[in-house]
Amino acid sequence: MLAKIINLNKVIRNNWKKSVFGAIAFYYGAMTVKEKYEINLLMRAACKEAAKYGDGMIPIDENPIHVTVILNPVANKRKAKQDFEKYCEPLLHLAGLQVDVIQTSSEGNAKELVETLRGTQAIVIAGGDGTLSESVTGLLRRNDDANRFPLGILPLGRTNTIGNTLFPKGEGVLRVKQLIDASMAIIKGNTVWKDAMKIEPIEEEEDEGVFGKPIYALCSLEWGAFRDVLSKQHKYWLYGSLREYAAYVFNGYKQSLNWDCKGVIKYSPPCDGCSNCIKKRTQVKRKWAFFLPSTTLAEDNNPANLINSKCESTEEVCFKTSDFRIVTPNLQNTQLTPALSIGIGKNNYNYTDFVSEGWDRVRDKSIKNAILARSVMLFPKEHFGSTIIDIDREEYDAKPIKITLLPKVVKLFCSSNEK
The missing domain is CATH 3.40.50.10330 (Probable inorganic polyphosphate/atp-NAD kinase; domain 1)
Structure with a gap:
């Protein structure tokens, strides 16, 4: 008798699963x-x-x-x-x-x-x-x-x-x-000029690897536990638009994350443009109007002819953190003066705080209380084993590097309201 009851429960459970999954499949099929x-x-x-x-864009000749x-x-x-x-x-x-x-x-x-x-x-x-x-x-x-x-x-x-x-x-x-x-x-x-940052080695290595020549990026440099979690979010594709949240929940307790980023940065203050940091952009004459630069500066107002004595001054900061970021004005607008935004987060996080801050970052990726700079020299402190930094979602070994902001050097096609 007991065996019959157990078998009956199994049948009911299996039928219930089939009906639920059938309803889900029908719903998503309709969608x-x-x-x-x-x-x-x-x-x-x-x-x-x-x-x-x-029909109307190309002249016949x-x-x-x-x-x-x-x-x-x-x-x-x-x-x-x-x-x-x-x-x-x-x-x-x-x-x-x-x-x-x-x-x-x-x-x-x-x-x-x-x-x-x-x-x-x-x-x-x-x-x-x-x-x-x-x-x-x-x-x-x-x-x-x-x-x-x-x-x-x-x-x-x-x-x-x-x-x-x-x-x-x-x-x-x-x-x-x-x-x-x-x-x-x-x-x-429609086009818009965007900023980029130039990343180059401070010391020449014997073996020219990924940093043998300068690297250029439009978005960010990231280092630490938050970066490590975001690199794993694709594993949680099952959660759809919530995969970033899921990545923090399932990884926030792991010791394999880089919780201890140590180093020194030397940075120069933002500059509106002077002979030291502005390179003249060659005027391009093209057949089609949308390839032309949007503005032409008068010679007297050209930043390349201005001198700013503070442009070469530097400040130094030693840090120990679980979250180090540098982002361009493309992601964090610094208003009138173009500048890199440097974010140095806390060093110690408990699981709850880490997940909570990670979830906040999903909604708002801007850096609070950022250090603004035109150029940054990053000296990661050596430790046992390799450590990874992320440059525009590409992974590199952490080495001493110089990051310099290049304002308005890349022209991108955009929607009309972006101009």
Whole structure:
């Protein structure tokens, strides 16, 4: 009798599970149908708008604008290529652009491609933060200032920090809308100048590795436990938009995180621009108006002719922390004077405080009580084992480096309200 009751309970439990999972599958199936319908409407409208540019944009006696796409096919778990071909490439072709697609084949390949690229009038980065970082590095390493191309960003990666600041992010239909907006920004030709930071070794190493040449970044340098947690968030894809929160919950107690970052920074104060820190940007004359620099300074007001005696002064700070960050004005606006924002967090966190602060950072990534600087020299303190710093979501060994802000050196395609 007892065995029959146990078997009956098992049957009831299994039937209940099947009914629940069936209801969930039906619900998400219905959502998928609805999303597909809304996406089709969005793409239809975008295709009509792009075709209008294609019909009236190219004079009969001129060649189409040549755009080179650097596509990372393995970005976002190999979904980037499919999304590009489905939502972005058709719009670029309909707009009458001559599109050449080059797929990256390995880590660092985007850097090499952009550094040696010739015969194009714009570059489009189809990938995430890593592909963009490599491309910006390749672009700014070029010696031919007159051939610096405007960059388009198609946020197809797992992380898209700058792409999300230029175009509103989202899931599902909103994700497709973001890709459409990014593609249309390239077609419409709206551009905005963005800052970058130059990262270079302080001491030349015998073996020229990743720091053999300068690295350039648009977003941030991060070091410590918070960075380590964010590097693991992709493992919690099951939680969808809550994966960042889940990463803090499941990792906040682990001793494997870098809780003890020690070092020294020497930094110079922000500068509005002077002969010491401003490099003249070569005036570029292009066939199409959206490639032109937005402003031209009079010779008398050119910062390259000004002298600021405080520009070379430095201050020194020793630190021990679980959270070290340097971000550009692209992520944290420093109002009138462009400056790097340096954040040095606490050294000791209990589990509750760490998770709580991590959750706050998901909603607001700005640095409170930041130290403002034009350039920073970072000297990590040596300790047993290697330690990792994160530069625009790319990992590097922590070495003595100099970080210098380069205001308005990269031109990005953007939506009209970003200008």
